[in-house]
Amino acid sequence: MRGxxxxxxxxxxxxxxxxxxxxxxLDAQFARCRPRAIAALTRQFRDIDLAExxxxxxxxxxxxxxxxxxxxxxxxxxxLVTARRAGIDRLRKTRRAMAHVEAEMANEPEFTxxxxxxxxxxxxRLLFICCHPALRRQDQLALALRVVVGMSVAEIARAxxxxxxTMEQRLTRAKRTVASNPVPFETPAPAERLKRLNxxxxxxxxxxxxxxxxxxxxxQVKLPLCHEAIRLARLLLDLFPGMAEQMGLLALMxxxxxxxxxxxxxxxxxxxxxxxxRSKWDKVLINEARALLQKAARHGPPGAMQLQAAIAGxxxxxxxxxxxxxxxxxxxxxxxxxxxPTPVVRLNQxxxxxxxxxxxxxxxxxxxxxxxxxxxxxxxxxxxxxxLETGDKPAARLAxxxxxxxxxxxxxxxxxxEKIALCQK
Amino acid sequence: xxxxxxxxxxxxxxxxxxxxxxxxVMEGHKALQKALGERGxxxxxxxxxxxxxxxxxxxxxxxDALVLDGPFADTKERFLGFYGAEFEDLDEAIRFARFLxxxxxxxxxRPVEWAGGVLAQEA
Numbered sequence: 262m263r264g265x266x267x268x269x270x271x272x273x274x275x276x277x278x279x280x281x282x283x284x285x286x287l288d289a290q291f292a293r294c295r296p297r298a299i300a301a302l303t304r305q306f307r308d309i310d311l312a313e314x315x316x317x318x319x320x321x322x323x324x325x326x327x328x329x330x331x332x333x334x335x336x337x338x339x340x341l342v343t344a345r346r347a348g349i350d351r352l353r354k355t356r357r358a359m360a361h362v363e364a365e366m367a368n369e370p371e372f373t374x375x376x377x378x379x380x381x382x383x384x385x386r387l388l389f390i391c392c393h394p395a396l397r398r399q400d401q402l403a404l405a406l407r408v409v410v411g412m413s414v415a416e417i418a419r420a421x422x423x424x425x426x427t428m429e430q431r432l433t434r435a436k437r438t439v440a441s442n443p444v445p446f447e448t449p450a451p452a453e454r455l456k457r458l459n460x461x462x463x464x465x466x467x468x469x470x471x472x473x474x475x476x477x478x479x480x481q482v483k484l485p486l487c488h489e490a491i492r493l494a495r496l497l498l499d500l501f502p503g504m505a506e507q508m509g510l511l512a513l514m515x516x517x518x519x520x521x522x523x524x525x526x527x528x529x530x531x532x533x534x535x536x537x538x539r540s541k542w543d544k545v546l547i548n549e550a551r552a553l554l555q556k557a558a559r560h561g562p563p564g565a566m567q568l569q570a571a572i573a574g575x576x577x578x579x580x581x582x583x584x585x586x587x588x589x590x591x592x593x594x595x596x597x598x599x600x601x602p603t604p605v606v607r608l609n610q611x612x613x614x615x616x617x618x619x620x621x622x623x624x625x626x627x628x629x630x631x632x633x634x635x636x637x638x639x640x641x642x643x644x645x646x647x648x649l650e651t652g653d654k655p656a657a658r659l660a661x662x663x664x665x666x667x668x669x670x671x672x673x674x675x676x677x678x679e680k681i682a683l684c685q686k
Numbered sequence: 687x688x689x690x691x692x693x694x695x696x697x698x699x700x701x702x703x704x705x706x707x708x709x710x711v712m713e714g715h716k717a718l719q720k721a722l723g724e725r726g727x728x729x730x731x732x733x734x735x736x737x738x739x740x741x742x743x744x745x746x747x748x749x750d751a752l753v754l755d756g757p758f759a760d761t762k763e764r765f766l767g768f769y770g771a772e773f774e775d776l777d778e779a780i781r782f783a784r785f786l787x788x789x790x791x792x793x794x795x796r797p798v799e800w801a802g803g804v805l806a807q808e809a
Contacts, residue, residue, distance in 0.1 A: 285707050286789045289699050289702040289790075335762070492701075498737045502755040502756035503754070511737070548734075549735070559740075
């Protein structure tokens with residue numbers, strides 16, 4: 262223990278850390294600072310590429326300066342000031358300066374750190390820029406991962422199961438689209454801010470879903486998407502600590518993510534939720550999610566994210582599938598349907614109704630959905646299962662066959678064929 | 687004398703470390719818990735991320751304490767968890783606290799004036 266190298270970063274050089282620890286720590290610092298820094302730089306330069314380049318410059322400088330001088334008291338401020346200077350230098354060299362940057366350079370000595378409120382709007386704006394409606398959903402997600410999170414193109418390509426060149430091209434195109442349709446850089450009005458927050462929350466949740474919905478052989482490959490989505494949700498909650506729906510968003514993902522270790526069997530096959538070993542569910546994540554929902558509930562009637570999280574929470578705390586609180590689930594789905602009257606919510610509500618009121622009641626609820634969900638294979642497989650339960654084998658068989666026509670995955674097809682065989686007995 | 691070993695660090699920074707670095711930190715905790723356990727009872731707790739916290743404001747006259755979302759104080763470093771145990775003296779407490787030394791946390795050793803209650807075995 263003598264001469265320990267641990268301790269304050271800004272202590273004497275003799276207290277310095279071992280090399281691998283420095284780089285790990287620096288990477289963690291850069292990752293932590295990145296979203297706010299890129300967001301603030303994007304506002305200053307009105308140019309995402311320049312923001313990214315100048316932030317990289319600042320990180321490179323930190324890698325050489327910090328181990329010599331010690332970590333600055335406020336690493337974020339250090340990185341931001343350094344990046345801003347690096348960006349201005351780049352502009353001077355390339356002469357791509359524009360009026361607002363000239364103005365920025367003119368008051369260079371008076372640069373003041375953005376306030377917490379500015380940073381909050383900056384990060385939100387940057388994420389909102391990534392959600393640009395002209396972009397395909399997957400390109401929105403990829404852009405956010407590249408720009409805000411700082412994942413490499415290769416890492417993103419891997420997670421989306423495309424080759425890196427394709428991803429590179431898509432990102433370049435996405436950045437061009439975004440640059441040609443600028444989002445205003447003024448502080449947004451409260452209603453606009455709320456709209457942005459909703460759009461961004463949806464994107465973050467879709468990022469999680471993209472990572473979560475996977476086949477057995479890509480569980481690990483897609484996992485980074487889930488981790489980054491959770492990280493972004495934490496960032497949003499950090500920036501908007503009083504927003505109940507952001508608590509709901511994080512809770513929803515944590516409840517799902519808690520099942521990670523239980524969702525594959527030792528052979529790597531996906532295990533459906535009702536067959537999972539619940540002792541493998543992560544109690545810490547479940548408890549954190551519950552605490553978040555309890556916090557959110559203090560803010561009044563729940564929004565859609567909170568309701569979806571509460572639904573996930575009912576499953577998360579049930580000791581077994583059969584002991585799930587179906588009545589509470591029915592209430593939650595009814596409340597969700599009141600906010601989001603979509604056929605898919607109704608379908609889920611019917612699945613719960615089957616547990617509380619039996620298959621005939623559930624079938625009656627499905628009746629109005631026949632048309633809107635005619636191309637949705639889960640609708641047909643579920644309807645088939647309900648019909649089979651009521652004893653109507655010919656109708657059940659037709660429903661299963663319809664689901665077979667709608668491109669089921671291999672395990673789904675297997676299970677559908679087994680059910681069709683049952684109908685023929 | 688009863689001492690507390692208090693752990694401060696950046697909220698969420700630990701989660702961003704690669705698994706092998708996290709493992710190293712965890713090994714420090716396990717070693718400390720083993721060493722403390724061999725000497726007698728001790729208390730310890732790891733706090734959840736600050737986003738799960740609410741803060742009660744000081745009471746103003748005639749009003750209930752205002753409950754705000756989020757942790758107390760908007761600081762870079764946060765209170766992450768603690769240990770509490772009997773030690774011979776400060777030197778010994780520091781010796782034990784060194785189990786937790788890492789690049790990622792600041793460890794404070796502070797004498798405890800009063801302690802009571804029981805921390806659950808399994809939170």
